[in-house]
Amino acid sequence: SQQGEEDPQALSIQEGENATMNCSYKTSINNLQWYRQNSGRGLVHLILIRSNEREKHSGRLRVTLDTSKKSSSLLITASRAADTASYFCATDDRTGRRALTFGSGTRLQVQP
């Protein structure tokens, strides 16, 4: 079963606009990570936020984490056509499993 569930499932915006994707999860976590996947390719790590952090930035990416609501958001500012991809959240939960549990992803389309 999927631990993280992204919202929305699909998002279409114009170049230059901001894109916000949300992720909800069910169990206590050690950290939450966001990955990007271009069509037909492998996943690429974007950012990791630990359970004791509330916000993290990396370039045009901003991630927030609210452990009380078991949710996270990924904001991509000033989007570009090259940002078109699927974005997945993944949780490292505290059950002892040493593997990430992925959500079903948000498909982002950035129109040039």
Add this chain to the structure above:
Amino acid sequence: GAGVSQTPSNKVTEKGKYVELRCDPISGHTALYWYRQSLGQGPEFLIYFQGTGAADDSGLPNDRFFAVRPEGSVSTLKIQRTERGDSAVYLCASSLQTGGDTGELFFGEGSRLTVL
């Protein structure tokens, strides 16, 4: 190599056949993971290796699936008596796994398996 390498990139087989998928992780990465991804879905965990041993194989769907990592580097995912429902992209990932938490995973491009 510089990244995680998976072969073959594409495999088409007939129902009932045996298939092997290979993963060559980043040199020095002790942790290795296999995931399966169906169209429009996120990766689904199959098995995790720490060194040579399978530390967690709870994601393997049934006993037709088996994976090995005999020397702690290259891993092979083996699927016996393939079924059409096994069709998916099989992703391999590796990581340093230096601490208690699961850190950044480095993924290969995947092996697309099609069972006719």
